[in-house]
Amino acid sequence: MNERMVRGMSNLLGLCLLIMGMSLGSRASPGFYTNTSLQEVGIKGESAMLPCTFSSRTPSYNGTIVVIWRTKKAFLGPLIFQCSIMNSTSGNHSSNNCTEWDRETHRYRLVGDPRRYNLSLQIRNVAYDDKKFYYCRVELRNIRGESWTDKTGTNFTVVARPRIIRLTLSGNVSVGRSLECVVEGLPLPSITWVRPEKNEMPTPEETKYAEQDQIQSKLSVSQNGTYTCRAQNEYGQDAEELHVGEKPSETQRTIILLLLGLLLLLGLGIAAVIFMHRRYKEVADSSDSQTRHSRGKGPMNYFWSHGIEGKILM
Numbered sequence: 001m002n003e004r005m006v007r008g009m010s011n012l013l014g015l016c017l018l019i020m021g022m023s024l025g026s027r028a029s030p031g032f033y034t035n036t037s038l039q040e041v042g043i044k045g046e047s048a049m050l051p052c053t054f055s056s057r058t059p060s061y062n063g064t065i066v067v068i069w070r071t072k073k074a075f076l077g078p079l080i081f082q083c084s085i086m087n088s089t090s091g092n093h094s095s096n097n098c099t100e101w102d103r104e105t106h107r108y109r110l111v112g113d114p115r116r117y118n119l120s121l122q123i124r125n126v127a128y129d130d131k132k133f134y135y136c137r138v139e140l141r142n143i144r145g146e147s148w149t150d151k152t153g154t155n156f157t158v159v160a161r162p163r164i165i166r167l168t169l170s171g172n173v174s175v176g177r178s179l180e181c182v183v184e185g186l187p188l189p190s191i192t193w194v195r196p197e198k199n200e201m202p203t204p205e206e207t208k209y210a211e212q213d214q215i216q217s218k219l220s221v222s223q224n225g226t227y228t229c230r231a232q233n234e235y236g237q238d239a240e241e242l243h244v245g246e247k248p249s250e251t252q253r254t255i256i257l258l259l260l261g262l263l264l265l266l267g268l269g270i271a272a273v274i275f276m277h278r279r280y281k282e283v284a285d286s287s288d289s290q291t292r293h294s295r296g297k298g299p300m301n302y303f304w305s306h307g308i309e310g311k312i313l314m
């Protein structure tokens with residue numbers, strides 16, 4: 001009596017769990033799970049990969065595999081990617097669109113092969129907006145209820161390599177001059193200056209911008225010369241230089257360019273002279289030797305001398 005009640009209750013509990021599982025679209029079947037990483041970092045403007053693999057009870061499932069990626073919430077979040085693939089040996093390629101970019105944004109596709117239990121997603125041209133949680137899901141369509149959603153999700157964060165947006169000089173000698181270097185990067189890069197002054201005073205002033213990823217460094221300038229603004233964070237660095245005052249290297253560059261131009265002209269001239277000389281010789285050769293063609297020189301020689309001969313004969 002007691003035993004039956006317990007069994008009944010456990011059956012009821014089992015049924016409840018089953019219904020709950022089904023309504024959530026996942027079934028806690030042993031040996032069926034997904035494996036993702038908890039944390040991934042993407043670099044702005046580049047490609048990123050969100051790893052996800054799964055394991056299945058069915059050793060070699062040969063039906064349709066549907067892969068779904070959502071953001072924000074595991075089951076109800078916005079669907080960003082969906083594809084299906086047939087795992088048949090006949091290889092029906094028409095039913096595989098997993099390696100295609102999604103139709104809406106053209107930024108998501110699978111780089112993992114679902115047939116090899118790999119659902120890894122690629123995001124290209126990563127932007128700050130992509131900072132979200134991502135959830136993968138797999139459905140083995142031909143087996144009833146065989147589907148699994150990752151519930152923990154991947155916390156995707158976005159960083160940016162440093163990039164110097166501008167380096168400008170303002171003011172003039174009488175009111176004082178200063179350099180401004182505006183840099184983008186996340187985390188905010190540290191800015192260092194390379195300057196001609198022996199005395200490294202005064203220290204630059206830094207201003208953070210409203211944009212979370214931009215910072216400006218302002219340096220007062222007391223001496224002419226080459227200044228370099230260098231920005232660095234853990235994901236990279238960037239540098240730009242500016243010549244303040246006289247521009248010796250600028251004039252040097254022009255002189256070098258001029259010299260190179262002259263050399264090029266000279267070279268061309270010499271080449272032209274040699275070329276003309278050769279042709280002249282050939283024309284002379286062919287006109288005093290009639291057996292020349294049968295000796296079989298290169299085809300170019302043949303056509304050339306032939307043409308000239310025609311002209312000479314006219």
Ligand SMILES: *[C@@H]1O[C@H](CO)[C@@H](O)[C@H](O)[C@H]1NC(C)=O
Nearest residue numbers: 033034035036037051053055
């Ligand atoms: C999940 O993936 C990680 C990294 O690829 C791996 O070390 C770990 O063993 C995997 N866990 C399972 C249960 O497959």
Ligand SMILES: *[C@@H]1O[C@H](CO)[C@@H](O)[C@H](O)[C@H]1NC(C)=O
Nearest residue numbers: 059060061087114115116117
């Ligand atoms: C797909 O088919 C291959 C070959 O039959 C098999 O080894 C593999 O386990 C199958 N993949 C899945 C996800 O069942």
Ligand SMILES: *[C@@H]1O[C@H](CO)[C@@H](O)[C@H](O)[C@H]1NC(C)=O
Nearest residue numbers: 061062063064087088089142
């Ligand atoms: C999958 O394999 C089973 C037998 O192993 C076969 O009966 C079935 O037709 C196959 N399905 C597909 C879609 O190839």
Ligand SMILES: *[C@@H]1O[C@H](CO)[C@@H](O)[C@H](O)[C@H]1NC(C)=O
Nearest residue numbers: 086090091092093094095096
């Ligand atoms: C290939 O898949 C498509 C779409 O699922 C289906 O219409 C077509 O009949 C399949 N072809 C073969 C040879 O299985």
Ligand SMILES: *[C@@H]1O[C@H](CO)[C@@H](O)[C@H](O)[C@H]1NC(C)=O
Nearest residue numbers: 082083084097100101102103
């Ligand atoms: C693949 O095809 C399915 C069904 O037509 C569609 O819902 C899905 O958006 C497609 N996915 C891609 C990446 O093209």
Ligand SMILES: *[C@@H]1O[C@H](CO)[C@@H](O)[C@H](O)[C@H]1NC(C)=O
Nearest residue numbers: 051053111112113118119120
């Ligand atoms: C899944 O596929 C991606 C892309 O090809 C690869 O980098 C990753 O190592 C694969 N994961 C596993 C566990 O094989």
Ligand SMILES: *[C@@H]1O[C@H](CO)[C@@H](O)[C@H](O)[C@H]1NC(C)=O
Nearest residue numbers: 038039040133154155156157
């Ligand atoms: C996601 O990761 C970031 C960076 O590590 C962390 O600051 C943030 O708290 C994490 N979000 C959640 C909800 O855990």
Ligand SMILES: *[C@@H]1O[C@H](CO)[C@@H](O)[C@H](O)[C@H]1NC(C)=O
Nearest residue numbers: 170171172173174175176177
């Ligand atoms: C320097 O700048 C100030 C303010 O912009 C201006 O009034 C002044 O005429 C400038 N002097 C020279 C020499 O250009």
Ligand SMILES: *[C@@H]1O[C@H](CO)[C@@H](O)[C@H](O)[C@H]1NC(C)=O
Nearest residue numbers: 173222223224225244245246
């Ligand atoms: C720096 O260059 C400016 C012209 O750009 C010039 O007026 C000034 O005298 C120079 N200063 C020094 C210290 O050479």
